[in-house]
Amino acid sequence: GAVVSQHPSRVICKSGTSVKIECRSLDFQATTMFWYRQFPKQSLMLMATSNEGSKATYEQGVEKDKFLINHASLTLSTLTVTSAHPEDSSFYICSARDLGYGYTFGSGTRLTVV
């Protein structure tokens, strides 16, 4: 089946630095990928839709200048958390639209900002 690889699985960074998270579709091409954020004991919150070759579409309330999304190829989307602060600490998850089941998810990235 479709596989989405997400890296890194865990990252700790200092406040004020930027962190990049990669999301790759391994065995299929994904023209559309999605980025979610999940705080402890809460559900997944959709942050943005990433479209290959065009600008990402952000959900209301999500700062586009803070969460930079690049989808430069049909198999790779990246999320960069810029000038990270402790309140950005969260579980970030990507998903990709495939032609089989519909949506396949990565394993998530646990970001801790200290």
Place this chain on the structure above:
Amino acid sequence: DAKTTQPPSMDCAEGRAANLPCNHSTISGNEYVYWYRQIHSQGPQYIIHGLKNNETNEMASLIITEDRKSSTLILPHATLRDTAVYYCIALMTTDSWGKLQFGAGTQVVVTP
């Protein structure tokens, strides 16, 4: 996409069937019912989806009522590894596929 309603939690004994209900009374004719689950600190895992007919795969069965206003996910023989949050999502899948929006889901705890 239509809103879905699920009970916040349910317990199930290991080896027994787990029946997870979902209400989607405002679902439209071209919206599918998708089920995902999320085991702690992992990405969501696809379980099953359907439109009108009942569906079965190696993981579960999906029973959709004739009026499509509700559905039930059935895990036939629950194991401890089935402990997870289960999400029922109504999703329009046309040429412009919808966005998966997650509600609160049902926390299922399978006990020995």
